[in-house]
Amino acid sequence: MRAFITASFHPAAKARLERHMEVAHEDWRGRQAIYFDGSKFAERIRLLGADVLIVEADLVHAEVLESCRGDPVNIDLELATRKGIPVFHTPGRNADAVADLTLAFMLMLARHLPQVAETFQGGGPAFERTGDFLEMYNRFTGVELGGQTVGLVALGAVGREVAARLRAFKARVLAYDPYVRQPPEGVELTGLEELLRASDFVSLHAPVTAETQNLVSRERLALMKPSAYFINTARAALTDEDALYEMLVAGRLAGAALDVLHNEPLQGDNRFLSLPNVIVTPHLGGATHDVVRHQSDIVVDAIESYLRGERPRWIANPEVLEKPPG
Numbered sequence: 001m002r003a004f005i006t007a008s009f010h011p012a013a014k015a016r017l018e019r020h021m022e023v024a025h026e027d028w029r030g031r032q033a034i035y036f037d038g039s040k041f042a043e044r045i046r047l048l049g050a051d052v053l054i055v056e057a058d059l060v061h062a063e064v065l066e067s068c069r070g071d072p073v074n075i076d077l078e079l080a081t082r083k084g085i086p087v088f089h090t091p092g093r094n095a096d097a098v099a100d101l102t103l104a105f106m107l108m109l110a111r112h113l114p115q116v117a118e119t120f121q122g123g124g125p126a127f128e129r130t131g132d133f134l135e136m137y138n139r140f141t142g143v144e145l146g147g148q149t150v151g152l153v154a155l156g157a158v159g160r161e162v163a164a165r166l167r168a169f170k171a172r173v174l175a176y177d178p179y180v181r182q183p184p185e186g187v188e189l190t191g192l193e194e195l196l197r198a199s200d201f202v203s204l205h206a207p208v209t210a211e212t213q214n215l216v217s218r219e220r221l222a223l224m225k226p227s228a229y230f231i232n233t234a235r236a237a238l239t240d241e242d243a244l245y246e247m248l249v250a251g252r253l254a255g256a257a258l259d260v261l262h263n264e265p266l267q268g269d270n271r272f273l274s275l276p277n278v279i280v281t282p283h284l285g286g287a288t289h290d291v292v293r294h295q296s297d298i299v300v301d302a303i304e305s306y307l308r309g310e311r312p313r314w315i316a317n318p319e320v321l322e323k324p325p326g
Contacts, residue, residue: 003303004048006035007056013296020307024048028057038063054299081317088302089316092157093295094286098205099161101285102233103169105257106150106201109229111142114279143200146170151199153192153216154206155180158234162203163187174199177206192216196223203231204238218243222252230256233285237262248275259285 001021005014006028017023028034035041035058042064045053053060060075080087108114119125119136127133148171152159155177166173167186175183176192183189192215196202202224206212216239224230230253232239241262247253255277261270266282273280302312311321 001051002049003052003054004045004050005054006058007054007295007299008292009054010293010296013293013300016300017303020304021052024050034058052303056295075316077316081320084320086306086312086320087316088299088306088312089314090295090298091314093298094288094291095157095161096294097288097291098158098233098285099165100288101259101281102158102162102203102205102231103165105231105233105259105279106145106203106229108279109201109231109255109257110145110148112140115276116140118276144169148172148200149174149198150201150203151176151190151195152187153177153195153202153204153238154234155183155187156205156207159205160184162205193220193223196220197225199228200225201229201231204234206234206238208235208237213237214240216240221247224253226252227254229254231258232256233259236260236264245271245275248272248278253277255279257281259283 003017003021003023005023005025008027008029009025014023014025035044038059038061041058041060045064053064055075060080062076062079075087077087119140125132125136127136145166146169150166150171150173152162152173152175155163155175159175159177163173163175163184163186173187174190174195175187176190176195177183180189190198196216202216204216206215214237218240221230221240221243230244236258244253244256248256256272257279258272259281260283261272261280263270264283266280270280272278298314302314305312311318315321
């Protein structure tokens with residue numbers, strides 16, 4: 001057997017996989033390109049004679065699946081299932097990384113750290129009188145998370161990790177998730193509108209589905225307090241970006257932190273970059289070296305289970321294990 005890996009992959013996990021098969025590794029970061037063209041990707045797979053395909057960013061749609069032996073976000077899962085191809089995925093691979101960034105955003109907003117850093121870059125102001133220092137001190141006085149109510153929209157892998165971290169900060173944590181009956185310790189389940197009205201920080205952690213598209217709409221954003229902060233490290237499609245921008249400009253929200261935007265990759269002329277009360281990052285939530293190790297281990301665990309004739313823990317289309325390829 002031969003595996004073709006285009007994902008970023010940890011060397012130790014690659015060595016484990018090489019005990020079972022030949023491995024060709026062409027990291028998409030190293031080649032600085034993504035296979036959007038299915039025919040070119042399929043040609044490369046055929047050339048290598050791959051039996052196992054491990055991807056992170058490349059698209060695996062009809063042309064690829066029809067030519068080779070597939071996180072389901074960028075894979076034609078329905079076609080893979082019809083062809084009897086098991087698709088292993090890596091839920092939670094970046095949960096810790098995104099949760100860390102979310103907490104960093106909250107702390108930066110709570111203590112006005114971006115504004116403080118900008119004020120003192122290049123030397124900063126001169127404090128000639130006590131009043132000069134007091135003016136700066138009062139301007140940058142913030143809040144402690146322990147005295148705040150944080151609302152989490154969804155309690156999946158990331159939402160639960162954010163909730164766990166907030167316990168250490170002694171914040172009150174509300175959560176909206178219609179699929180959760182038993183919340184983690186210290187988390188209060190509530191309705192979405194109630195969460196938006198009550199929270200000092202609102203943080204989105206839901207996947208994009210037909211049900212969650214524009215979940216935090218213009219009308220729902222308007223329920224938030226003018227003193228509240230909005231954080232999105234999930235997906236831009238969860239909210240009305242135009243309404244969010246207008247509310248930030250009008251002072252109807254205290255600020256925001258956004259790792260996801262409708263137009264990506266982030267460009268220098270993005271309108272949110274001009275707002276002093278907004279932190280913008282270019283979709284870096286999962287950008288840690290640890291995520292590569294996590295996803296590599298999860299994938300190799302799944303492949304080894306499958307080769308032993310066992311059911312892998314994370315399989316997106318388990319029905320293929322019960323029936324022959326169609």
